[in-house]
Amino acid sequence: MSNTEWSLWEVFIRSKQGLDHKHVGSLHAADAQMAIENARDVYTRRMEGVSIWVVESKNIHASNPTEAGALYDPANDKAYRHPTFYHLPDELKHM
Amino acid sequence: MEKDFEKIFQDKIDQEIKIEPRDWMPEKYRQTLIRQISQHAHSEIVGMLPEGNWITRAPNLRRKAILLAKVQDEAGHGLYLYSAAETLGISRDEMYEQLHSGKAKYSSIFNYPTLTWADIGAIGWLVDGAAIMNQVPLCRTSFGPYARAMVRICKEESFHQRQGFEILLTLSKGTEAQKRMAQDAIDRWWWPSIMMFGPTDDESPNTLQSMQWKIKRFTNDELRQKFIDVCAEQIKVLGLVIPDKDLKWNESTGHYDFGKINWDEFWQVVQGNGPCNKQRLETRKKAWEEGAWVREAANAYAEKRKQRQTVTAA
Ligand SMILES: [Fe+2]
Ligand SMILES: [Fe+2]
Ligand SMILES: [Fe+2]
Numbered sequence: 001m002s003n004t005e006w007s008l009w010e011v012f013i014r015s016k017q018g019l020d021h022k023h024v025g026s027l028h029a030a031d032a033q034m035a036i037e038n039a040r041d042v043y044t045r046r047m048e049g050v051s052i053w054v055v056e057s058k059n060i061h062a063s064n065p066t067e068a069g070a071l072y073d074p075a076n077d078k079a080y081r082h083p084t085f086y087h088l089p090d091e092l093k094h095m
Numbered sequence: 096m097e098k099d100f101e102k103i104f105q106d107k108i109d110q111e112i113k114i115e116p117r118d119w120m121p122e123k124y125r126q127t128l129i130r131q132i133s134q135h136a137h138s139e140i141v142g143m144l145p146e147g148n149w150i151t152r153a154p155n156l157r158r159k160a161i162l163l164a165k166v167q168d169e170a171g172h173g174l175y176l177y178s179a180a181e182t183l184g185i186s187r188d189e190m191y192e193q194l195h196s197g198k199a200k201y202s203s204i205f206n207y208p209t210l211t212w213a214d215i216g217a218i219g220w221l222v223d224g225a226a227i228m229n230q231v232p233l234c235r236t237s238f239g240p241y242a243r244a245m246v247r248i249c250k251e252e253s254f255h256q257r258q259g260f261e262i263l264l265t266l267s268k269g270t271e272a273q274k275r276m277a278q279d280a281i282d283r284w285w286w287p288s289i290m291m292f293g294p295t296d297d298e299s300p301n302t303l304q305s306m307q308w309k310i311k312r313f314t315n316d317e318l319r320q321k322f323i324d325v326c327a328e329q330i331k332v333l334g335l336v337i338p339d340k341d342l343k344w345n346e347s348t349g350h351y352d353f354g355k356i357n358w359d360e361f362w363q364v365v366q367g368n369g370p371c372n373k374q375r376l377e378t379r380k381k382a383w384e385e386g387a388w389v390r391e392a393a394n395a396y397a398e399k400r401k402q403r404q405t406v407t408a409a
Contacts, residue, residue: 026178030393
């Protein structure tokens with residue numbers, strides 16, 4: 001049976017012109033065209049989207065959650081990347 | 096080591112941090128979720144059958160379009176939930192296999208027949224109503240993909256209950272025969288609906304663990320009481336009655352008291368002896384078997400097109 005199972009696709013939808021595509025879920029389909037058609041039927045029944053992306057799930061590469069600490073740690077001690085780090089006089093306008 | 100992981104896991108849950116598919120989780124948590132989510136998915140899919148029975152016989156075009164949209168939503172709900180379960184490492188075909196072999200359960204409510212048009216009203220009001228009562232707290236369940244699926248589902252559910260109530264309201268303002276039909280549907284669907292919340296708390300040994308893992312947010316009895324309190328008020332708008340002579344407002348508890356639930360019937364239906372168990376499973380299996388050629392043809396077509404593309408590219 002499992003050799004006939006259609007492959008898994010991740011679905012991304014742009015809800016409005018000008019916004020990013022956002023992951024909404026997944027579905028099975030035999031090919032990309034069918035994945036888009038199924039995504040329309042399943043994820044946009046109430047005008048939730050103006051554009052659909054589908055990506056075969058096996059083509060998605062993800063970071064490892066157990067390495068999250070080490071991976072994001074270097075960002076932690078660089079407060080100077082944020083505008084609030086700088087104390088400037090109140091008279092200074094438009095900055 | 097395992098102990099440390101378990102502690103980190105429980106700490107995250109206690110802090111309301113969602114668990115995602117690739118995070119470490121206790122095997123029992125994974126199995127509980129697979130069982131619960133797939134069971135829920137099967138319920139959405141089998142749940143299309145009793146209502147599908149009336150699509151071709153809806154009393155007018157408006158009702159037909161609405162019922163069609165509702166049943167299509169249920170198919171979508173099944174799909175969202177199957178997808179959520181798949182993130183835990185079980186395949187879609189495995190879940191179908193468990194449904195078809197009888198290993199997996201689905202909500203017993205769908206083993207009752209839809210005898211008249213009023214049943215479509217009663218299902219919307221009571222069955223979808225009970226489902227919503229169950230599902231709203233699940234939007235905050237601890238497993239991310241399940242919670243996200245539930246948010247989507249709950250958004251879509253609210254029209255289901257309203258269209259059902261509207262059907263009953265219309266009938267309740269109609270002829271004597273129409274009123275009788277509405278009352279008869281409520282009489283048949285009331286008790287099975289309140290059984291949808293599952294056995295009483297002292298009969299559900301897994302509740303404690305599920306609450307600790309925040310898979311469940313309220314116990315069966317808490318949700319059942321909430322549902323009964325709401326329905327006991329809503330029925331007044333219909334001018335009909337709930338078929339429970341013990342249903343009575345209790346000043347001291349601030350809730351409605353209600354009569355004895357026939358748990359014998361509940362377990363009979365769970366064990367496969369409800370009025371439609373056999374028919375429902377047969378219908379699902381037939382649809383799966385007779386759809387096999389479509390699944391194969393789509394695969395063959397996709398394969399052929401891929402080959403043609405590589406030839407042109409070369
Ligand atoms: Fe549903
Ligand atoms: Fe549901
Ligand atoms: Fe529904």
